[in-house]
Amino acid sequence: xxxxxxxxxxxxxxxxxxxxxxxxxxxxxxxxxxxxxxxxxxxxxxxxxxxxxxxxxxxxxxxxxxxxxxxxxxxxxxxxxxxxxxxxxxxxxxxxxxxxxxxxxxxxxxxxxxxxxxxxxxxxxxxxxxxxxxxxxxxxx
Numbered sequence: 001x002x003x004x005x006x007x008x009x010x011x012x013x014x015x016x017x018x019x020x021x022x023x024x025x026x027x028x029x030x031x032x033x034x035x036x037x038x039x040x041x042x043x044x045x046x047x048x049x050x051x052x053x054x055x056x057x058x059x060x061x062x063x064x065x066x067x068x069x070x071x072x073x074x075x076x077x078x079x080x081x082x083x084x085x086x087x088x089x090x091x092x093x094x095x096x097x098x099x100x101x102x103x104x105x106x107x108x109x110x111x112x113x114x115x116x117x118x119x120x121x122x123x124x125x126x127x128x129x130x131x132x133x134x135x136x137x138x139x140x141x
Contacts, residue, residue, distance in 0.1 A: 012123075016120075023036070023100070027100065031093060038067055040067075041067045042071065042076065042082065042093060043094075043097075045081060045086070046082055068080070076089055
């Protein structure tokens, strides 16, 4: 498995960081003054199935609390639910995020995507176990 360097492939860490940076840049361009985290919180709240505490659990490794507070100050969220302005903004963002996702997936089939996500989940699980952490990656795949 260490032969990737012999064939001239860049290591997985390069592609993960590069892709994440590009996704972040696309979100900045598409979402204006909102961030990818704003979108994630709005999207979870739009499902109507989670309260404020549930949002934090659903979104994992970053703190949703500050993002929810910012969305409240913007009048998009009130008491852990979308306001009318929040629903309008969410609908706009669904279109923008859909366009970003289409671009990301251009030339990538559903089967390829599933394989990549599965492999990344297993790799994350391997490292979590190696660090003695409770493995979350496999359940998120």
